Amino acid sequence: xxxxxxxxxxxxxxxxxxxxxxxxxxxxxxxxxxxxxxxxxxxxxxxxxxxxxxxxxxxxxxxxxxxxxxxxxxxxxxxxxxxxxxxxxxxxxxxxxxxxxxxxxxxxxxxxxxxxxxxxxxxxxxxxxxxxxxxxxxxxxxxxxxxxxxxxxxxxxxxxxxxxxxxxxxxxxxxxxxxxxxxxxxxxxxxxxxxxxxxxxxxxxxxxxxxxxxxxxxxxxxxxxxxxxxxxxxxxxxxxxxxxxxxxxxxxxxxxxxxxxxxxxxxxxxxxxxxxxxxxxxxxxxxxxxxxxxxxxxxxxxxxxxxxxxxxxxxxxxxxxxxxxxxxxxxxxxxxxxxxxxxxxxxxxxxxxxxxxxxxxxxxxxxxxxxxxxxxxxxxxxxxxxxxxxxxxxxxxxxxxxxxxxxxxxxxxxxxxxxxxxxxxxxxxxxxxxxxxxxxxxxxxxxxxxxxxxxxxxxxxxxxxxxxxxxxxxxxxxxxxxxxxxxxxxxxxxxxxxxxxxxxxxxxxxxxxxxxxxxxxxxxxxxxxxxxxxxxxxxxxxxxxxxxxxxxxxxxxxxxxxxxxxxxxxxxxxxxxxxxxxxxxxxxxxxxxxxxxxxxxxxxxxxxxxxxxxxxxxxxxxxxxxxxxxxxxxxxxxxxxxxxxxxxxxxxxxxxxxxxxxxxxxxxxxxxxxxxxxxx
Amino acid sequence: xxxxxxxxxxxxxxxxxxxxxxxxxxxxxxxxxxxxxxxxxxxxxxxxxxxxxxxxxxxxxxxxxxxxxxxxxxxxxxxxxxxxxxxxxxxxxxxxxxxxxxxxxxxxxxxxxxxxxxxxxxxxxxxxxxxxxxxxxxxxxxxxxxxxxxxxxxxxxxxxxxxxxxxxx
Numbered sequence: 001x002x003x004x005x006x007x008x009x010x011x012x013x014x015x016x017x018x019x020x021x022x023x024x025x026x027x028x029x030x031x032x033x034x035x036x037x038x039x040x041x042x043x044x045x046x047x048x049x050x051x052x053x054x055x056x057x058x059x060x061x062x063x064x065x066x067x068x069x070x071x072x073x074x075x076x077x078x079x080x081x082x083x084x085x086x087x088x089x090x091x092x093x094x095x096x097x098x099x100x101x102x103x104x105x106x107x108x109x110x111x112x113x114x115x116x117x118x119x120x121x122x123x124x125x126x127x128x129x130x131x132x133x134x135x136x137x138x139x140x141x142x143x144x145x146x147x148x149x150x151x152x153x154x155x156x157x158x159x160x161x162x163x164x165x166x167x168x169x170x171x172x173x174x175x176x177x178x179x180x181x182x183x184x185x186x187x188x189x190x191x192x193x194x195x196x197x198x199x200x201x202x203x204x205x206x207x208x209x210x211x212x213x214x215x216x217x218x219x220x221x222x223x224x225x226x227x228x229x230x231x232x233x234x235x236x237x238x239x240x241x242x243x244x245x246x247x248x249x250x251x252x253x254x255x256x257x258x259x260x261x262x263x264x265x266x267x268x269x270x271x272x273x274x275x276x277x278x279x280x281x282x283x284x285x286x287x288x289x290x291x292x293x294x295x296x297x298x299x300x301x302x303x304x305x306x307x308x309x310x311x312x313x314x315x316x317x318x319x320x321x322x323x324x325x326x327x328x329x330x331x332x333x334x335x336x337x338x339x340x341x342x343x344x345x346x347x348x349x350x351x352x353x354x355x356x357x358x359x360x361x362x363x364x365x366x367x368x369x370x371x372x373x374x375x376x377x378x379x380x381x382x383x384x385x386x387x388x389x390x391x392x393x394x395x396x397x398x399x400x401x402x403x404x405x406x407x408x409x410x411x412x413x414x415x416x417x418x419x420x421x422x423x424x425x426x427x428x429x430x431x432x433x434x435x436x437x438x439x440x441x442x443x444x445x446x447x448x449x450x451x452x453x454x455x456x457x458x459x460x461x462x463x464x465x466x467x468x469x470x471x472x473x474x475x476x477x478x479x480x481x482x483x484x485x486x487x488x489x490x491x492x493x494x495x496x497x498x499x500x501x502x503x504x505x506x507x508x509x510x511x512x513x514x515x516x517x518x519x520x521x522x523x524x525x526x527x528x529x530x531x532x533x534x535x536x537x538x539x540x541x542x543x544x545x546x547x548x549x550x551x552x553x554x555x556x557x558x559x560x561x562x563x564x565x566x567x568x569x570x571x572x573x574x575x576x577x578x579x580x581x582x583x584x585x586x587x588x589x590x591x592x593x594x595x596x597x598x599x600x601x602x603x604x605x606x607x608x609x610x611x612x613x614x615x616x617x618x619x620x621x622x623x624x625x626x627x628x629x630x631x632x633x634x635x636x637x638x639x640x641x642x643x644x645x646x647x648x649x650x651x652x653x654x655x656x657x658x659x660x661x662x663x664x665x666x667x668x669x670x671x672x673x674x675x676x677x678x679x680x
Numbered sequence: 681x682x683x684x685x686x687x688x689x690x691x692x693x694x695x696x697x698x699x700x701x702x703x704x705x706x707x708x709x710x711x712x713x714x715x716x717x718x719x720x721x722x723x724x725x726x727x728x729x730x731x732x733x734x735x736x737x738x739x740x741x742x743x744x745x746x747x748x749x750x751x752x753x754x755x756x757x758x759x760x761x762x763x764x765x766x767x768x769x770x771x772x773x774x775x776x777x778x779x780x781x782x783x784x785x786x787x788x789x790x791x792x793x794x795x796x797x798x799x800x801x802x803x804x805x806x807x808x809x810x811x812x813x814x815x816x817x818x819x820x821x822x823x824x825x826x827x828x829x830x831x832x833x834x835x836x837x838x839x840x841x842x843x844x845x846x847x848x849x
Contacts, residue, residue, distance in 0.1 A: 048700075134817045136721040136729055137783040186719065186783030187817050218722040409780040409818065567777035571819055575780065578820030602726035602815060610821040611805075611812040 001053070002203050003040045004029040008172040021259035023170045025293045026196055032061065033081055033258035034290050035596045036223025043204040043212045066290035066595045070232050070253035073099040073287045081258060081288045101260030101286040104268045106341060114247025114279025118238025120319045123249075125234045126308040128644075128662040129588035130227040130255060133297050134579070134607045137186020138221045143201035144211040151178045151205070155198055158188040158406055159445030163198055164437050170199040178202070181436040182406045189579070190296030191226055193445045222600035226295020227589055229254040229262045233308040239316045243330045245277045252284040252305060257293040262286045263301025266381075269341035270641070271305035273379040274350060274533065275331040280340060290595055296447060298576060299380045299637035303583065303644050307662065310376040310645030315658065324375050324649075325358045328535075333379075349559030349623030350377065350533035356557035356619045357535045370542050371552065372654025377535045378641025382634035383448025384526030388441025389458035391419065391466055393518035397505025399423065401432040404443035405455045409575075409636065410568040414452045415459050417564055418630065422463035424490035425504060441523045449634030452564055453625075454526035460629055465520035473514040474502050528627025532638040534558040536577065538646040542654040547670030549585055549651060551612070556642075557619035561633030566620060569635050574616040576639025582608045583640075584647035588663050688749045690715070691759030699746040706730045708746035709756060717757035717786040721815065728814030731787035732756050738794045738813070757786035760793060768838070769793060769831040776827035780818035787814045792828045800836055804829065 004027045010019045011029075028037045040057050044050035065079035072078060080097055087094050088102040115121055141155040151173075157163045160180035168175040185192060197214040205212040216225065236249040250271050254262035264284040272280055317324040332354060333339065335347045357363060357375060367373060390402040401419050405411060412432040420427035443455065471485040474492035478485070478499045486493050491501040511518050539553040556573050563569040586606045590598045599605045624631025644662065652658045657672040683698040690713065699708040704723075709715045709732070718741050721727035725740040732741045733755035760767040769792050772778070779785045788811060795802060795810040802810065807828045808821070816824060 135781070135783075136727055136815055136817055137719065137781070138721070185781060186721075187781045189817070218724065218726075410777070565777075567823070568780075571777055571780055571823060574820035574822045575818045576820075579817070601724055602722050603724070607815060607817060608820075609812045609815065610808040610825060613808070613821055615804075615825070616820050616822045 001040055001042045001057070002200065002207065003027070006203060007170060007199070018261070019169055021261065021293070022166065022195070025259050026170060026199060034292050036220065036292055037258065038200070038224065041200045041204060041214070043208050067099065068289055068291065068591050068595060069230065070255055070287045070289065073289045074253065074285070081290065085260070085288065099288045101256060101288060104265050104284045105282065106268055107281040108340070109279030111247055111249060111279050111281050115238045117240060117246040119241040120316055121236065121238040122312050122315050122319065123234065123236035124308070124312055124660055125232065126311065126660045128231045128304045128307065130230040130291060130294070131297070131583050131587040131589070132222055132227040132605065133189040133191035133295070135187030135189060135191060138216040138218060139192070139196050139225060140213070140215040141197040141201045142211060142213045143198070143205040145202060145205040147209070149177060151202055153178055153180045153198060153202060154183055155180065156183045156185045156192060158185065158190070158192045158408060158447055159443065160406065161404060161437055161442050162193065162445045163195055166195040167198040167202060170195065171202060179436055179438050182434050185406050185408055188408050188446070189298045190300060190447060193447050194226065194295050196225055218602065219600040222605060223597055224292055226257065226293055228297035228300065229256065229294050229304070230589070231255065231304040233305055235308040235312045237309070237312045237316055239320060239327070241320055243320060243322045243327045245275055245331045246279060248272055248277050248280040250280070250282045250305065250309070253287050254284065254301065255289045255291065255294065256286050257291045258288060259293045260286055260288060262294055263296070265301070267301035267305040270302040270379050270381070271309050272340040274328070274333055274377050276333055276337045277331070277340065282340070291589070291591070298579065298640045302378065302380055302641045303580060306376065306378045306641045307644035307648065310642065311648055311658070311660070314374065314376070314645070314649040314652065325354050328377055329354050345531065347623060347626050348531050348533060349621050350379070352621045352623050353377065353533050353535040353557040353559055356621050357537050357555065360537065360555055360619065362537055362553060362555045362617065365553070367539065368541070370544060370654055372540055372542070372650045372652065374538050374540070374646045374649025374651070374653060375535065376642035376645035376649060377533065378638055380449065380532050380638035380641060382453065382529050382532050382637070383450040384454050384529045385444040385448065385450055386523070386525050387443050387455040387458045388521065388523040389455060389462050390440055390519065390521040391459065391462040393466060393504060393508050393511070395508055395511070397503065397508040398429040398431070401430055401459055402435045402440050403432065403455050403459065404435055404437070404440040405451045406434055406446045408446050409572060410565060411446070411451045411455070413568065414564045415456060418456050419459050419463050422460055422467070423504065424488065441521065449532065449636040449638070450526070453529065453628060453632045453634050454524070456564070456630070456632060457526050457628065458522045458524055461522035461524065462520040465522065466518060469518060469520065470504070470507050473507055473511070476514055477502065477510070528625065530561050530625030530628060530633035532559060532633050532635065534573070534638045534642055536642040536646045538643070538650045540647065540650040540654050542651060542669065544655070544673055547666035547668070547673060549647070549664060549669065551581060551614055551647070553614055555617040555619065556639060557621050558635065558639055559621045559623050559633060560635045561625040561628065562622055562631035563620050564630065564632060569620055570618040572635045573618050573620070573639045576637065577616050577643050578608050578613060580640045580643025581613070581647060584644045584662060584664060586663050586665060684747045686747055686750045688751065689753045691755055701747060703746045704742050705732070705744040705746045705749055706741040709741060715756050715758050719783050719786060721783065726815070728787040728791065729784050731790045731814065733790060733794055736794070736797070738791050755790065757789050760789060767793065768834045769796070769828065772827040772831040772834065773824070776823050776830060778819065778823040778827040784814060784816045788816065788824055792831070795828070796832050796835060800832060800839070802832060
C-alpha cells in the first residue's frame with residue numbers, strides 16, 4: 001500500500017507550483033480537496049483482494065468547508081482551498097491568499113468610445129457546467145519495475161513521452177529510467193494528456209517487485225479525472241447600425257477544479273478571435289473549487305466563451321435586422337487582421353466557412369412550427385510543437401514509418417498517405433506504427449490538432465531525405481551526377497532517359513552495395529501553424545410541452561487547410577459537433593449540497609446517443625496553410641467551438657427563449673417557456 | 681477460491697473454461713478465454729462496449745456472470761469474420777471510416793449484426809434506435825449509421841445474388 005507519505009513532496013523541496021499541484025492531485029497529502037481525490041493505493045494478487053484491502057483502509061477525515069462554483073469561491077469570506085495561493089497578474093499583488101489563482105487580460109482601443117459609437121449594445125451573463133471528455137475507455141496503466149530499477153510502463157495516453165516526463169517528476173526519477181509503451185488509446189479528447197495512475201503503478205510495482213496493473217472504473221473516471229471547467233462569463237457587445245462591431249467587454253471566471261490551471265488563458269485569446277473589433281477588453285480569472293482538477297478538453301476553454309460571444313452576436317444581428325452570417329462576414333477576421341490576442345493572422349479561412357454555410361441549401365430550407373435555425377462560428381489556434389519520425393525502406397522496397405504520436409483518430413493513415421505522396425508509391429506499401437519512448441525520438445502529446453501538421457512534417461522531411469539518398473544511390477549505380485537523377489512515380493529516373501529506371505524495390509535490394517540500409521530520421525519543433533475556423537448551422541425543434549430539444553439538421557463547414565484523409569477529417573468535424581451538442585443540451589456535472597458528484601456514470605451523465613441525432617453534414621473547406629508543404633492546418637479541435645451557440649441560437653429562434661445557462665436540458669427550457677408564456 | 685467450470689458455444693466452437701464464480705462474462709471472456717474484443721467502458725451496462733450476442737440477443741457481457749452462460753451460445757466480434765473474410769459490416773466500417781479510436785467498435789458491430797439478422801432492410805431511424813445502447817464519443821455516429829446502412833444493402837445484394845444463383849444453377 002502507498003499513500004502521499006510515500007511520494008517526494010515538491011512543496012517541501014522548493015518545487016515549482018505546477019509540479020506541487022500535479023503531485024498533490026494524483027495523491028492527496030494532508031488535505032483532500034474533492035470527492036475522488038486519491039488518498040491511498042493498494043496492490044494485491046487479485047482484483048477482489050485489492051478492493052477488499054482498499055475498503056479496509058480507515059481514513060480520519062476532518063470535514064472542511066468547501067466551494068463548488070466560481071461565485072462561491074470568489075466570495076469575500078470564502079473558505080480557501082490553498083493557504084498560499086496569491087493571485088498572479090494583479091498589480092499591486094494582493095496581500096493575502098484567495099481562491100483566484102491568476103488573472104488574464106487583453107485590451108485594445110478605447111472601450112467607452114467604442115460603446116459610444118455603437119447603435120445597439122447587448123450585455124448578458126452566461127454559465128456553463130463542468131463536462132467530461134467522456135472517452136469510452138477508462139484510464140489504465142501497467143507498470144513493471146525490475147530489480148535494476150529500470151521501469152516499463154504501458155498506458156493509454158495521448159503522449160507517452162509526456163507521461164514519462166510527468167511520472168518521473170512526481171517520483172523524482174530520471175525520465176530515462178522509464179520506458180513507456182503506448183497502448184492503443186480508446187479516446188482522449190485532451191483528457192489523456194496528464195498522469196493519474198501511472199506514478200502510482202510505478203511506485204506500487206517498485207514496492208511489490210511485481211508488475212502492477214491499475215484500472216479506473218467509470219465512476220472513478222468521472223470523479224477523479226479531469227472534466228473541463230464550469231464557467232461564468234459576462235459579454236457586452238456593441239454594434240453600429242451598419243453591422244460593424246464597435247466594442248466588446250468580456251469578463252470570465254473559469255473553474256480550475258482543486259488546483260490552478262483552467263483554460264481561461266486560451267478562452268481569453270479565442271473569445272473574440274473571429275472578429276475585427278476596434279475596441280475591446282477581456283478579463284479572465286482562474287478559480288479553484290472543490291472539484292476534480294480540470295484537464296484539457298478539445299479546444300480547451302474556447303467553446304464556453306464562444307457560446308457567450310456567439311449568442312450575443314446572434315441577438316445583435318436580430319436587433320439591427322441583419323442576417324447573422326452577413327453580420328459575421330462584415331466583421332470577419334481575414335489575412336492581415338490583427339488578432340484580438342496579438343499577432344496578425346496569416347491566410348485563414350473564416351470567410352470561406354461562412355460563405356459555405358450561407359450558400360448551402362440548408363440555409364434556405366423551410367422550417368416548421370416550433371422549429372428554429374441557429375448559426376455560430378469558432379476559432380482555434382492549432383499547435384506545432386515537437387515531433388520526430390523515422391522512416392525505413394525495407395529490403396522488399398516497402399516502407400515503415402515510425403512515429404511517437406499516439407493515434408487517436410486515424411493519424412497513422414494520414415502519415416502513411418503523406419509518405420506515399422512523397423515517395424510516389426501506393427499507400428498499401430507503407431506501414432505506420434507508434435513506437436515506444438526508446439524506439440523513436442521525442443514527441444509532444446497528440447493534442448492541439450498538431451499531429452498531422454507537425455508529425456506529418458517530420459515524416460515528409462524524413463521521406464525527402466530518403467529520396468535524396470535514393471537519388472545519390474542511383475547516381476552511383478549509373479556513374480552519373482546526382483543532378484541527373486530525378487525521383488518520379490516511385491522510381492529513380494535518369495533525366496536523359498539513358499538508363500532503365502530503378503524502383504524503390506530495386507534500390508532496396510541493392511542497398512548493401514550502395515551504402516547500407518536506407519533509413520532517415522527527422523526531428524523538429526514545428527513552425528507554420530495554420531489557425532482553424534468553423535461555421536456551423538443547426539436546426540432544432542422545441543417541444544413546448546416538455547422542453548425537449550430535437551436536433552433536426554446540422555451542417556458544419558470547417559477550414560481543414562488541406563484534407564489529407566478526407567473521411568477522417570469529416571469524422572473529426574462530426575465528432576466535435578456532437579460533443580458540443582451534448583454540452584449544449586445534456587451534459588453536466590451535478591454536485592449535491594454535500595459536495596459529492598451525483599451522476600458519475602453514463603446513465604446519469606448523458607452523452608449523445610445515436611437516436612438523439614441526425615446525420616452531421618460536412619463541408620470540408622480547403623484554404624491551404626501556406627506555411628505547410630501540403631497546406632495542412634489541423635482539424636481535431638475547432639469543431640467543438642461553435643455548436644454550443646449554434647444550438648442555443650436555434651433554440652432562441654424556435655422558442656423565443658434566449659438560454660444563457662447550459663445545459664439546455666428539458667426542465668430548464670420548459671421553465672423558460674413557461675416564464676415566456678406568463679409574460680415574465 | 682474454487683474455479684467454476686463453464687461449457688459454452690463461443691463463436692461456433694464448443695469451449696470449456698474455468699473462471700471465478702463471481703466473474704463477469706466480460707472479464708472471463710477477456711482473461712480466461714482470451715477474447716479481448718469485448719471492452720469495458722463502464723461495467724454497468726450503460727455504454728455497450730462489451731456487447732455480445734447471448735443466444736442471439738444483444739447483451740452487455742459486464743452484466744452477466746460467466747457461469748450463467750454454461751450451455752449457452754455466445755458470439756463476440758471475433759466470431760463475425762469467417763474464412764479469412766471480414767463480415768460485410770466490418771468491411772463497411774473500414775471503408776466508411778466508421779471508427780476513430782475503435783474501442784466502441786466491437787460492440788457496435790455485434791449490435792448491428794443483431795439488427796441486420798432480424799431486419800435486413802432497416803431505415804436510418806431503426807438503425808439509430810437499434811444502436812442507441814452503444815456509446816461512441818469519437819464519431820458523432822454519422823459514419824457508423826451510414827456504414828450499417830451500406831452493409832445492409834451489400835448483404836441484401838449478396839443474398840439476392842445467392843438466390844439468383846440458386847434459381848439458375
